[in-house]
Amino acid sequence: MISFRKKGLLTTVQDFGRAGYQRYGMPVCGAMDRFAMALANLLVGNPQGEAVVEATVMGPTIVFEEPEIFAVSGGDFGPTLNGEPIEINRAYRAEAGDTLALPMAKSGARAYIAFAGGLDLEEVMGSRSTFLKGGIGGLDGRPLQDGSRIGLRAPLADLPDLEERFVSPDLLPRYGSEAEVRFTYGPQDDLFSADGKKTFRSSVYTLSDKSDRMGFRMDGPAVERAAGSDGNIISDGICFGAIQVTNGQPIVMMADRQTTGGYPKLGCVIAADLPLLAQLKAGDKVRFRPVSVAAGQAVYRRQQKILDKLEKRVALRAPEPAEEPPLCGRFLIHVNGVEYDIYLEEQYDA
């Protein structure tokens, strides 16, 4: 059993989310920073998608009622165990009565706590993720409260190679108050003018304080529509990271997004850069840089390799040599005042 002495700002249970039900209008939810969640889980010997506790900006204080192995990943909230500082991205053993505190985000905005053996919570539609708006999943379908208690499914008092269970910071994304995230164009980039697209990829946007797990609103220059677009589309599907533009304002759709919507989408943040975005706080700055699908996928596969290697070896000390990115380039060609986006990419075959 673990109990929450202090709940923190917004502390929820999340996993990979409720996949497979988007066609029924069911939001996916799940961890905002999936990479950090997977990392925390692997460090304690869990599958990558086991349910974890997601803390936001101000973390919870948790008391262990029995011995357990745990790890904290994601943003650095200055975690302490019984008042002593501990490292992020390293597995630790807690004794019964120990107190884990995640006071405040020093870097990043979201921290993930994984518990060996997983949390003893019921799956709802195949997931333990909390869907806040729908009031299901997690613990009673809502954020954790002061005094909330969660059982552990198979707590581990020890792991033989505990001191080997850590990841070198060199391998991990660095979270700052400024981020450059990459995106692919589509599916409705043709509904924006060439100037509008240029505005978007060359401006610095500020993450609005009206952002939440559903969407990140970007304050900054308005993105101009193409002539003939009224700023609406016939509703279609919305992906994690989709850049939806509502009355000129870009909104990046996040984990709790609705499944479909009627605003045009200029592009989508690449999967590998979603963690960087998810770790931003209100007021932080973002730049968006267009890349090809092949380039996005190459970065993503490299990121997955880190997790795969961690799964096999657990301890990762030295940075892996960077792989050559696939041959790709993007050219903007102007012909009679019309901008054409040309991609050149090496084909990838799995």
Add this chain to the structure above:
Amino acid sequence: MAKILTSSDCSLCVEFGNAITEEINKQVRAFTVAAEAAAIEGVTELVPTYRSVTVHYRPEVIGYARLYEKLNNILGGLTAAEIPPAGEIRVPVLYGGEHGPDLENVAKLHDMTPEQVIELHTAPTYLNYMLGFLPGFCYLGGLDSRIHTPRLTTPRVKIPAGSVGIAGSQTGIYPLDSPGGWQLIGQTPLRLYDPKREKAILVDAGMNMKFYPIDEAEYERIRRENYPEEYAQEGGQKT
């Protein structure tokens, strides 16, 4: 002619047109059924909408170029594909009173009696073009133009689950308690969305829907019997 668009670095959007028509939606359904049957390794989820299907995939399992080619092949074979009927669900509705507080107003607005509104609302077979907005929320097409009704000027803070409403040319059912501005004409005891049930959401995209009026006693009976699965399987009235 369908287009395959990029919607992210781990999804593609197969678009069949840019209009809300039964013809386009039929192609959406045909493609969804065919792509599901093809069971392409690495494809994790298909999300059909009015006029497109978003195909989610794992780039570490299948690359963009290979998936594009496979989807293109499915599109090429679509006319030959035999698409099983999507089925029909019959939805019992208790019209008016506290379950449909706007029925009288809707009737007055159109110079009708409440009974005429009910008749016009229950007559058509509606097509469920897609689900979205909320879990289990159906975008139904086919509302009789004689009862198209503008939204309330002041939305309600809480509309109870099961409420049946009209907003402009749309009619629909609120699957869970939610704020909203629809004109409420009735309520169904059928739970379209129940996350704890084996089949959490009763209606699929592409299915037909019929409403039929019930009385208070029948409403209570269906409620008591806890939303029988028969509605999902046979799409029929329980006898």
